[in-house]
Amino acid sequence: MGVTNTEADLVVVGAGPGGYTAAIRGAQKGLDVVLVEKERVGGVCLNHGCIPAKALIHAAGFQRDIAHWNDIGINTGVVDVDFQAIQEWKNDVIEQLDDGILQQLDYHDVEYVNGTASFLDSSTMRVEHGDDARDIAFDTAVLATGSQPIEIPGLEFDQDGVISSREVLQVDEVPDELVVVGGGYIGMEAVTKFSKFGSLIKVVEARDRVLTMFEEEIVNSIQETSEMYRDHIYTSTMAKGVEYENGRPVLVAEREGEELRLGGDYIIVAAGREAKTAYRALNLGNTAIERDDRGYIKTDRRMQTTDENVFCVGDAAGNPHLAHVAYRQGKVAAEVAAGGDDSFDGRYIPAVMYTDPEVAIVGLSETDAAEQYDGIKVGRVPFSASGRALTTNKSSGYVKVIADANEKLLGVRIVGARASDSIAEATLALEMDAHLDDIATTIHAHPTFPEAVAEAAEAAKGESIHSH
Template sequence: MAAKSFDLIVIGAGPGGYVAAIRGAQLGLSVAIVEREHLGGICLNWGCIPTKALLRSSEVFHLMQRASEFGLKADNIGYDLEAVVKRSRKVAGQLSGGIGHLMKKNKVSVFMGAATLAGKGKVSVKSKDGEETLTAKNIVLATGARARNLPGLEADGKRVWMYKDALQPPHMPKKLLVIGSGAIGIEFASFYNTLGADTTVVEVMDRILPVEDEETSKFAKKQFEKQGMKIMQKAVVKQLDRADDKVTAHIETGGKVTKHEFDTVISAVGIVGNVEDLGLEDLGVKVDRTHVVTDEYCRTGVEGLYAIGDIAGAPWLAHKASHEGVMVAELIAGQHAHPVKPESIAGCTYCHPQVASVGYTEAKAKELGFDVKVGRFPFIGNGKAIALGEPEGMIKTVFDAKTGELLGAHMVGAEVTELIQGYVVGRQLETTEEDLMNTVFPHPTLSEMMHESVLDAYGRVIHM
């Protein structure tokens, strides 16, 4: 059978791959996309979207418990975990189906199967119907990543879970251990803790949410502890003893190992790139610690072969993957493309309270040699936050004292995952402190705190 020929083949249909395919098609390229499991990838099916659906249910449950604070009455409040999960899966299904529609609309040829690079410009696709060969001058690897499984802490789906198990839990945890306090670990800890699980989080670093600004981490920790979470920092889970109805965790802190019993463990200790079985070695593609090495334009060093998203390394974020997908498609179509700068990409964590940031932390800015001006504003000083019943939170801004450049912004509190985009746009437009001070923010909104935080950095704060 003759090979089918395209201008561009994309391997992987997650938020990096399917976006690259759409942009390529918009620019007049003939595009094929190969996906071995689900259109939409992990993000839509088992990651970003279904977790947000779960967290929304726990947020509403939390508010129902606070009904009397708002002058409302709600008795016999409860939840049906099966129904909560069902809603989450329905949301994921709806969006995954939408990607299929977008592929059709943009005339992208979809091949469901496992892809291997069969040589330069050649992709072999194995599906249940057999094997076929596709050819293209340009190939984009967007195969993503998967959860890291540490030896001895492997998931079994019964008592020890990975994210997929936690999204479709076989039981409601009573006593839960979460290993790892990055975005995934903290979001699941927040969800199950809100639903009443006695939750402990173990973090190997000296603070939770270790990629965030130190003040944000400390503030979030205090809030989680107020909600009854136990947090162990500088701690390592050495081994798990599994029984039918419980898991005994050996946890080391300060050189001492203690045993703790749980009925459920969630492992969220990072990710590894999906680089196996792609034929990368034969083509001489450089792989460093399970991630494909690329330049700023996502080029692999092998002519016509690009890698985007999680497989190409940190930050492991869907929106970074999508943006790289657009950039690479434009590059292939001969357009002028701008590389994606990691420090201009916002990170969002949807725990309660939410956490969001962009740019450098205060410590990183100082380490890079900047003389900094730092501003802060608390939610308690904002009328809208108090009216919402969300007075716990903080917004912090970091400026270059010499030029007024906004170096970083760090937030913790209600709806900060939506607010952060204001600062992202500001950084993209190379905004200075003067521009932000002269911007009129609407009242009453949470966004006014962004203004006040800037004013505070320059000794001009009004409501504090």
């Protein structure tokens, strides 16, 4: 193996949301930056997660919209779905975003290197690609190595028909039946897109309900809206393994002491993600980096590890595994690496689920707020009172605003169309320590979905105009 030696101010390992953001921000701050990625720029989010999943959800949603068109007099006739063409469109979207990142890296003079990185010591990184190796002496490094799907004993991914949420986005045709192991947001988003394309989805969840990261009120609301979130969902059910009947995988599970057998074209294991696998190639033992009780790399608010030369961002630094968290942490790490003063504030992190209707939350839930504060104020407005929602046939769901006795905003819950967009206003309001009046007296364009946020703020004051 031939080894070359170079130097850099900053080496970033991993070109996902946290990594490429850290690399570009570091270059903007005047650092000489090398970005290392063993697969392709954009990471899991862009290539195998957020972007392709949402593209397919968008395409699947037209099935329902077209049915509405016929209801209001726009006659479309028989609709034929060319799933391979949809996949090609989805891949074009990914390619366009990948190219955009590469152009930004080039514009900011970030050197992009394909290979596998490992520490020789706390100031030297080795990058191997095939038979070639390069040792880079660095002042600081940022680890953004992401996470991988968790394997369940008995449902390892090397078995025929057992796949992760990554592979299901690449299928050539719409499956007739899918079995999803895991009722978290990744599993339920799989239900959303493939149910709309015509698949029968069966969800197996070990806990007593799906979507435990959201309040029961939210889960009940989306289950009331559509049968795809209540039929064929098996809670308190343990997945045990896979068998095969006529070449098709069959999930063997147990519920209340009885065996349950669920067959499908694929078994999707969506039981969460872990970061530890990606650490192995890094040779962390050659540094002063320590890991916490859950196995994640320890970081402080500046995203600095226990090795002062190394930062860690995104999934590699622990929960929550969200791309928008990685973006912010990448900027913080690069700023500090360049000698600046910045820190990560995780108080108000919005969480979004792209079901139908969408779900978006930020801040405290009503239950948590009631435990921490006396005399909370709650305003709830259904989208059935929204002119914009009715004119777009998207009237399912609601907005809930929670405030303390002095009307300071504590949290917002949105279930409905465009929730993923409207939650941004709520997040900013919480960051600005806003009160109900700050939202209610802000003039919102009419008719729009975010009007419901202002209406809910008024409802919390007992002053709603369009709802009671």
